[in-house]
Amino acid sequence: MGTRLKDKVAIVTGAGTSGEGMGNGKATAMLFAREGASIVAVDLNLDAAQQTVHAIEAEGGRVIAIAADVSRSEDVRAIVDQTVTRFGRIDVIHNNVGIEIAGDPVSTTEEDWDRVHAVNLKSVFMMCKYAIPHMEARGGAIINVSSVASIRWSPVPYFSYHTSKAALNHMTRVIARQYAAKKIRCNVILLGMMDTPHIRTYYRDLPSDEVAKIMRQRDAHCPMGRQGTAWDAAHAALFLASDEVQYITGAEVVVDGGLTL
Numbered sequence: 001m002g003t004r005l006k007d008k009v010a011i012v013t014g015a016g017t018s019g020e021g022m023g024n025g026k027a028t029a030m031l032f033a034r035e036g037a038s039i040v041a042v043d044l045n046l047d048a049a050q051q052t053v054h055a056i057e058a059e060g061g062r063v064i065a066i067a068a069d070v071s072r073s074e075d076v077r078a079i080v081d082q083t084v085t086r087f088g089r090i091d092v093i094h095n096n097v098g099i100e101i102a103g104d105p106v107s108t109t110e111e112d113w114d115r116v117h118a119v120n121l122k123s124v125f126m127m128c129k130y131a132i133p134h135m136e137a138r139g140g141a142i143i144n145v146s147s148v149a150s151i152r153w154s155p156v157p158y159f160s161y162h163t164s165k166a167a168l169n170h171m172t173r174v175i176a177r178q179y180a181a182k183k184i185r186c187n188v189i190l191l192g193m194m195d196t197p198h199i200r201t202y203y204r205d206l207p208s209d210e211v212a213k214i215m216r217q218r219d220a221h222c223p224m225g226r227q228g229t230a231w232d233a234a235h236a237a238l239f240l241a242s243d244e245v246q247y248i249t250g251a252e253v254v255v256d257g258g259l260t261l
């Protein structure tokens with residue numbers, strides 16, 4: 001066990017994983033727990049959150065699971081209330097949930113636009129609304145998970161994903177500036193091409209050799225010759241959560257192996 005987050009309480013949203021393997025939220029929850037934090041593992045899918053709980057408990061960590069839809073105000077309020085009731089404080093919030101629905105400006109429906117912005121953006125607003133009052137006395141760290149899709153065009157049409165993540169970047173700056181004096185730091189991680197189970201769900205109907213070929217192409221597209229892993233995302237989050245970075249706030253930390261250079 002490390003001590004970089006000793007005695008801290010961290011909420012991690014989307015702490016489960018879509019399918020088998022290691023998603024960004026699960027790896028982050030595990031790494032935070034390994035560094036001494038008590039974890040509140042939040043997910044829409046309770047089974048997925050429970051798998052993260054089992055993984056953390058197997059390593060001797062302290063964790064509870066909460067089933068919640070972070071786009072719903074009452075669910076987010078309940079997450080905050082349960083965290084404070086169970087652990088007495090909130091030090092770190094890792095806003096990891098993000099979804100995408102395909103569509104360009106013409107084909108995107110209003111319903112899809114509203115859903116993507118509710119899950120990717122309003123959820124973070126709600127979390128800040130209810131959790132910040134519990135952080136103001138001691139300070140803390142808020143980490144938002146964005147994407148390089150927030151700063152550049154991509155050939156895959158995910159219009160509402162791009163706009164919601166771009167707004168998340170600026171929400172990060174606004175929160176960072178407003179709460180700097182209270183020592184609540186707020187930073188955003190922009191992930192590049194990551195090889196997570198979620199990405200592989202795009203190709204679930206393809207034969208395995210075809211999937212392997214696509215993964216090789218994705219790897220080759222990245223300057224380092226490989227996609228990022230959930231652990232690459234988790235280590236950036238740990239850095240931003242820890243007290244080592246007391247003077248970093250409002251920053252965009254790009255974790256893309258040089259993809260956007």
Ligand SMILES: NC(=O)c1ccc[n+]([C@@H]2O[C@H](COP(=O)([O-])OP(=O)(O)OC[C@H]3O[C@@H](n4cnc5c(N)ncnc54)[C@H](O)[C@@H]3O)[C@@H](O)[C@H]2O)c1
Pocket residue numbers: 013014015016017018022023024025042043044045048068069070071096097098099119145146147148190191192193194195196197198199
């Ligand atoms: N995987 C990538 O290549 C990549 C690239 C850039 C950015 N990101 C970002 O990383 C984050 C996590 O990505 P991932 O691929 O590990 O995720 P994932 O699809 O595995 O999702 C993690 C969990 O979030 C949960 N979830 C979804 N909607 C929810 C909701 N409304 N309320 C509560 N939980 C909900 C899912 O049930 C799932 O268990 C997202 O914000 C995503 O946009 C991922």
